[in-house]
Amino acid sequence: MQRPIPCLFMRGGTSRGPFFRASDLPADIATRDRVLLAVMGSPDLRQIDGLGGADPLTSKVGIVSVSKTEGVDLDFLFAQVSMKDALVDTTPNCGNMLAAVVPFALETGLVNARGDVTTMRVRMQNSATRCDIEVQTPEGRVEYAGKARIDGVPGTAAPVNIAFLDTAGSLCGALFPTGKNVDRIEGVDVTCIDNGMPVAIMLARDLGVTGYETRDELNANSALKQRIESIRLAAGPLMQLGDVEKKVVPKMCLVAEARAGGHICTRTFIPHDCHSAVGVLGAVTVATAAVTAGTVARRIAHVPPGGHKNISVEHPSGEFTVVLDMNAHHPGEVLRASLLRTARLIMRGEVLIPAGIW
Numbered sequence: 395m396q397r398p399i400p401c402l403f404m405r406g407g408t409s410r411g412p413f414f415r416a417s418d419l420p421a422d423i424a425t426r427d428r429v430l431l432a433v434m435g436s437p438d439l440r441q442i443d444g445l446g447g448a449d450p451l452t453s454k455v456g457i458v459s460v461s462k463t464e465g466v467d468l469d470f471l472f473a474q475v476s477m478k479d480a481l482v483d484t485t486p487n488c489g490n491m492l493a494a495v496v497p498f499a500l501e502t503g504l505v506n507a508r509g510d511v512t513t514m515r516v517r518m519q520n521s522a523t524r525c526d527i528e529v530q531t532p533e534g535r536v537e538y539a540g541k542a543r544i545d546g547v548p549g550t551a552a553p554v555n556i557a558f559l560d561t562a563g564s565l566c567g568a569l570f571p572t573g574k575n576v577d578r579i580e581g582v583d584v585t586c587i588d589n590g591m592p593v594a595i596m597l598a599r600d601l602g603v604t605g606y607e608t609r610d611e612l613n614a615n616s617a618l619k620q621r622i623e624s625i626r627l628a629a630g631p632l633m634q635l636g637d638v639e640k641k642v643v644p645k646m647c648l649v650a651e652a653r654a655g656g657h658i659c660t661r662t663f664i665p666h667d668c669h670s671a672v673g674v675l676g677a678v679t680v681a682t683a684a685v686t687a688g689t690v691a692r693r694i695a696h697v698p699p700g701g702h703k704n705i706s707v708e709h710p711s712g713e714f715t716v717v718l719d720m721n722a723h724h725p726g727e728v729l730r731a732s733l734l735r736t737a738r739l740i741m742r743g744e745v746l747i748p749a750g751i752w
Contacts, residue, residue, distance in 0.1 A: 407490030488734035489674020545712025562592035605650025
């Protein structure tokens, strides 16, 4: 007999995957991870025997519960499920999947709507980072239709507004965990930074590419990928992340001058394959580096004036705008980051797990 587990299959931003109530999954972490591997059909590059979409962006899981932390409504645990290995990584956050957390909680009755617009405070368990998420709830129901558009998702949808509250040093303990704005690693200048997502930022030209290549062109460049991985493995301990060989952080980002009207152009590896867009918290971190003096990103970024900066981060499939509020008393310090995403409930039901997994 197979064992059913209730879940909702949801898109959050430019990612998608099954969402679960924490109480519906095994409390034992090893058992839970075996269950999630079975859910997604991993390890298998096609994920043919599960719900995974054979891509890192569609091999993600959301786990949600009512928070016991004072002043917080919901806890969100994100899991990145490997396609190649029997590995479930709950180290990083995912700002795209985060967009579906409040809709999931409302759809499953974990929380109730609060008028025509519902704002919930969410704690990301991966890093204890908090954010406020605003969704449209006319007549107490989640609205998915709307006019908001994000690159990487066809059509338009209702806006999901996310404001991050305390992202600096989310996993590394400090915004610049090495104590420097630039480190020399494997002969390359690298900015190691964590404003919601640990990212190692390098100039694309320093690795022999332009930074404007397509995702497929970069993924086919095996020599480039090997060099990036060598730098990543060296950066991990410097960023207080330890041995990162089996972790998906730090993310690796190649930057170049913007050429489509934005402020900086990116090609992000997550960590071994080039992202078709850019991760939400990765974009926040790159934007923070772009406005900070002395970083690799600042060398080529076009930074707008003022204390309220809309930073357009270009990526392979479009652009991603991050809004940064700067500290008027400490120039260069980012106080708050916010952004727009969308989400949609795709399917509700049960996923069936082979009995032997338990």
